[in-house]
Amino acid sequence: KQEVTQIPAALSVPEGENLVLNCSFTDSAIYNLQWFRQDPGKGLTSLLLIQSSQREQTSGRLNASLDKSSGRSTLYIAASQPGDSATYLCAVNSGKGAQKLVFGQGTRLTINP
Amino acid sequence: SQTIHQWPATLVQPVGSPLSLECTVEGTSNPNLYWYRQAAGRGLQLLFYSIGIDQISSEVPQNLSASRPQDRQFILSSKKLLLSDSGFYLCAWRDPSTGGHCTFGSGTRLTVV
Numbered sequence: 440k441q442e443v444t445q446i447p448a449a450l451s452v453p454e455g456e457n458l459v460l461n462c463s464f465t466d467s468a469i470y471n472l473q474w475f476r477q478d479p480g481k482g483l484t485s486l487l488l489i490q491s492s493q494r495e496q497t498s499g500r501l502n503a504s505l506d507k508s509s510g511r512s513t514l515y516i517a518a519s520q521p522g523d524s525a526t527y528l529c530a531v532n533s534g535k536g537a538q539k540l541v542f543g544q545g546t547r548l549t550i551n552p
Numbered sequence: 553s554q555t556i557h558q559w560p561a562t563l564v565q566p567v568g569s570p571l572s573l574e575c576t577v578e579g580t581s582n583p584n585l586y587w588y589r590q591a592a593g594r595g596l597q598l599l600f601y602s603i604g605i606d607q608i609s610s611e612v613p614q615n616l617s618a619s620r621p622q623d624r625q626f627i628l629s630s631k632k633l634l635l636s637d638s639g640f641y642l643c644a645w646r647d648p649s650t651g652g653h654c655t656f657g658s659g660t661r662l663t664v665v
Contacts (some may be wrong), residue, residue, distance in 0.1 A: 467590065470651055471651065471652075471656060473653065477655075480640075480661065481659065482642055482657055482658040482659040483559075483644075483656040484656075485653050485654070485656075488652060488653050523619060528596070528598075530654070532651070532654070534651060536603070537586075537601045537602075537609065537648075538601050538646055538654075539598055539601055539611075540586075540644075540650060541598075542595050542596040542599070544594075544595045552607055
């Protein structure tokens with residue numbers, strides 16, 4: 440059974456810092472991995488999708504990497520801004536059958552002005 | 553372009569009352585559809601998924617049921633709500649032919665009183 444863990448559970452940093460959020464998964468046989476952002480009381484916004492054959496994906500100040508063999512992914516946020524404050528969720532798609540997502544518990548990020 | 557609609561946004565229901573949450577997807581056909589629940593302080597839990605009309609699978613035993621009367625319509629129901637059914641319910645869809653992004657709706661906040 441796939442299990443996804445995100446570390447740290449919460450992170451508070453001053454504005455302008457570069458930061459890394461970590462995600463690990465127990466079964467390396469994945470189809471793809473998706474990073475989401477969730478603002479309080481809101482739905483999930485997809486940030487980046489990395490296919491199992493890819494090593495990284497970039498969108499603006501965000502960069503996500505994937506090391507499938509070691510069961511790890513990282514989300515790198517450059518030059519953090521207060522608007523980046525949210526919960527960041529990592530989700531793994533095994534690609535089997537209905538392609539269900541298994542989520543980590545999330546990292547609650549606070550960027551202080 | 554594809555869009556997903558979920559309603560209502562918030563709902564307060566007494567214990568023992570029925571429930572019906574609706575989700576529709578536009579701009580695609582034969583999507584995989586999913587219902588997730590996010591309880592307070594907990595991660596996202598997959599409740600139901602569907603790979604086609606009248607093809608519903610349940611992930612966890614519970615007081616809820618799901619139906620897919622049309623290709624792009626997914627309904628979450630209960631005959632009698634329990635206090636433990638309170639939570640944030642999210643509908644999502646994915647194009648199974650591409651295995652790409654899983655896109656979420658804006659969610660329904662359900663409070664059972």
